[in-house]
Amino acid sequence: MIIDFRTVFGTGENRVDVDYDLDLSDLDYYGFHPITKPAKVTGSVTESAGVLRLKVSVSLLYSAPCDRCATEVSRQMDFEFSHVLVNEISGDDNDELILLDDMKLDLDELLRTDVILSLPTKFLCRDDCKGICQTCGADLNKGACGCSTEKIDPRLEALKQLL
Template sequence: MIIDLQQLFDIENERVAIDYSLDFSDIELWGQCPFGSHVHITGAVENRAGIVNLAYTAGFVLSADCDRCLDRFSRDEAYHFTHVLVRELNEEDTDEYILVENARLDLDELVRSDILLSLPTKLLCKDDCKGLCQSCGNNLNHTDCTCSRKECDPRLEALKKLLD
């Protein structure tokens, strides 16, 4: 979605509402396609006292395999983003502002970058995921196993003999 911001940059208190969906089904991360549905974008671009701000929320369903227990999970996610838009940059201000050349903003590319950079590096089905048993491979979220949790690293066996 390309937004023409010429009028918005020129007129104070001008506002443009945003409400549309993006298809992220072509994005593959971690060997899988994690976006279970379209990404729904809602927000607005507004000029307040000559400063143009973009604020939006990206909502989507994240579907992936848990990094600890390997179970497939899906959950609703909502990420909030804000940006200050400018027509030109001073050399030292490059990180804090989004440069909008020719007063046209490619919102799809900005949303794609924001979401991909905000995704966690470790995906867990839940915060307290117990993972898999190191000995038998059972999913500890579903069952308890009878394996001994006090296994000694084989590289340290010689030290263990000294204590005995």
């Protein structure tokens, strides 16, 4: 969705409401496409004394394998993003300031970046996921597999000898 503020605010309006579905199914995150259903975007851009402020909520369903046990999990996530939109950047650049291209904003592109930066870098099916056994590959959430748990990390062992 591209918003052309010259058309919108040229008519004396000082608010644009945004309410649409954003397709992020091709968004690549660490080799996965975790957002298969369209994300819901709601919010507005308001103009006050020449300053444009964007405030939107993005609600999406994130589906990815658990980092420990590889079970596929879907989780509802809601994000809030706000930016100040400017025609030129004078002085300090910062993340909150978004430079408009000829008074136009490519909202999809902006939100795509915002969403990527907000997605979890660590994703677990549950906080205490036990993961899978390194030896036999059993899902340890479903019970112990019987392999020895006495395995000692060789790096730790080396450290112990140093101490």
